[in-house]
Amino acid sequence: MFTNSVKYALKAVLYLAVHSDEDNKIMVKDIAGPINVPKAYIAKLLQELSKQDIISSTRGVKGGFYLTQFNLKQPVLNIIYAIDGTYRMNSCLLSLENCNETKPCPLHTIANPMRTKLITSLKEKTLEDLSIEIKSGTTFLPL
Amino acid sequence: MFTNSVKYALKAVLYLAVHSDEDNKIMVKDIAGPINVPKAYIAKLLQELSKQDIISSTRGVKGGFYLTQFNLKQPVLNIIYAIDGTYRMNSCLLSLENCNETKPCPLHTIANPMRTKLITSLKEKTLEDLSIEIKSGTTFLPL
DNA sequence: AACAAAATATGATAAAAATCATATTTAAGA
């Protein structure tokens, strides 16, 4: 469904959503372990997310990554689009260019309503929403 | 969502479902064009599907690939499992090993109902079902 | 101002997926 990169990015951002803020920046080396992703790999992803203003960072001593209130208001979908681009999530199951409502491919009626619904959910849910759920113990962020 | 291999395999099998039977075998070179997939690539996939008895084939002069009535009765999901294996379709969105109903990951409630529903649909729909829809002009198999 | 600790930029390497190529085996027909 998603690439490893997106999965890793989502885990990292959710970790930041729960554990960081302007006054509690977290260094790469302290994220990699808890979310179980290689340090150099997650570093690169975090840098990319930071460049795209999906997350925040400061360099140097006492620096690290963190989420601002603004960052927290973003839909989860942003992270997916930032790393994988929009095509993967939005294309027809068979990747047929000219598959649409009026000329649906054989899997369109099965898959499309669900994809649409998933995208909508990922657009509505903010990082803050998920963070609250994790903090309240409704959902979990293991491994 | 799926690998290219699965998409190609699905297109090829659906093409066979519509155009072949015991008396109308179709050669690789006559499938590759219509479904817009490289010949050598689809050849390999068809061989694999044949080996797994998902589709049928005969070698030599007058040979080719085709679907029997038995082949047509299969769920679409079979092709996906045959090529991609079961993990990709069934694993948690974040690929967390210990994500489940009692300890759901942050995306579980969003994504899991849909995945479950999709799998059910792909298990219920047979190749024959899809073939009928294509033949009746309800759905289309372009490019 | 100099030092140290962090992200950033850049790119190298490894692994997996996608693609291509070909010698071998099988079956039909002359």
Next chain:
DNA sequence: TCTTAAATATGATTTTTATCATATTTTGTT
């Protein structure tokens, strides 16, 4: 039984994704 036309088996190559490594820049601290 010989020839030809097809799938099959096998593996090579290319491209993409995943992973690793490091020199550079920035920022707080002494």
